[in-house]
Amino acid sequence: MSDVADAIKKLHxxxxxxxxxxxxxxxxxxxxxxEAYQAGQRVFGESRPxxxxxxxxxxxxxxxxxxxxxxxxxxRWHFIGHLQTNKLKMVLPYVSMVESVDSLHLLQSIDxxxxxxxxxxxxxxxxxxxxxxxxxxxxxxQIREIxxxxxxYSHVRICGLMGMATFTDNESAxxxxxxxxxxxxxALLPQSGNYPNLPDNFGLLSFGMTHDYRIAVSMGAxxxxxxxxxxxxxxx
Ligand SMILES: *Cc1c(COP(=O)(O)O)cnc(C)c1O
Numbered sequence: 001m002s003d004v005a006d007a008i009k010k011l012h013x014x015x016x017x018x019x020x021x022x023x024x025x026x027x028x029x030x031x032x033x034x035e036a037y038q039a040g041q042r043v044f045g046e047s048r049p050x051x052x053x054x055x056x057x058x059x060x061x062x063x064x065x066x067x068x069x070x071x072x073x074x075x076r077w078h079f080i081g082h083l084q085t086n087k088l089k090m091v092l093p094y095v096s097m098v099e100s101v102d103s104l105h106l107l108q109s110i111d112x113x114x115x116x117x118x119x120x121x122x123x124x125x126x127x128x129x130x131x132x133x134x135x136x137x138x139x140x141x142q143i144r145e146i147x148x149x150x151x152x153y154s155h156v157r158i159c160g161l162m163g164m165a166t167f168t169d170n171e172s173a174x175x176x177x178x179x180x181x182x183x184x185x186x187a188l189l190p191q192s193g194n195y196p197n198l199p200d201n202f203g204l205l206s207f208g209m210t211h212d213y214r215i216a217v218s219m220g221a222x223x224x225x226x227x228x229x230x231x232x233x234x235x236x
Contacts, residue, residue: 002035004035004039004231005039006039007231008039009040011226015217019223021041021043022045022080022226023227023231024044024045024047024226024230025046025227026047026048026227026234027235030055030058030062033055033059036230042075042076043078043096044076045099045227046077046078046081047081052094052095077094077096078098078225079095079097079100080100080162083098083100083101085106085109089113092117092121093117093119097123097159099162100126100136101124101126102136107153111153111155111156113155114155114156119155122157122159124158124206125147125160125162126138126162126163127161127163127180127184129178130164130166131166131173132167137164146158147188149197150196158199159201159204160203160222161181161185161206163181163205163206164207174215178207181205181207182219185203188202189202189203203222205220207221207223208224
């Protein structure tokens, strides 16, 4: 068995069945996606529009060459990187979720694209929980403002929140970042269904990567996004 297949099988065994594993294939070749797919993985994460498109095209060609058009068609792509509004048409037709909505401008642009193109996009709002300034995301106040606003986004479904902890080995620092994410979601839940942008089924939390996914799962993550552990180190 390949290393990729081995890692996928181990993760599928380890993770609770209700946790969604996003295999983060960014910066790895499409063959890595194929190996993970063969091992049973169906949800993949990409962070750059052009790379996402190239992989989708390569997978389509590979499926066609085997004569089985259905091969790979059940892959669900999550976009997890910073998304520029001039790249929406490269991304939104193909993804099942944008996890990294990090500005009001992006949210409004996805909504407008959706109304023009007849697609409702599932999204997560990215909450800036890390202590590094460089990580993207909203503050808690901005998230509350969006969710409790009367201005309705008819072509996005805000499914929950995404976050990235500070990059550190200090487990208690990671836990404290993650606990802010959990607390914000928990504070919003009782109000869900009462506001147009806070639907009944709001509440998904995406947190946890290679070095902290076990902590994330123990704290109730619904989605974990794992790259390095599955595909190895990335070469930039
Ligand atoms: C790259 C990336 C990941 C995966 O990180 P690993 O440490 O390789 O598991 C997860 N989430 C986001 C937002 C990323 O950009």
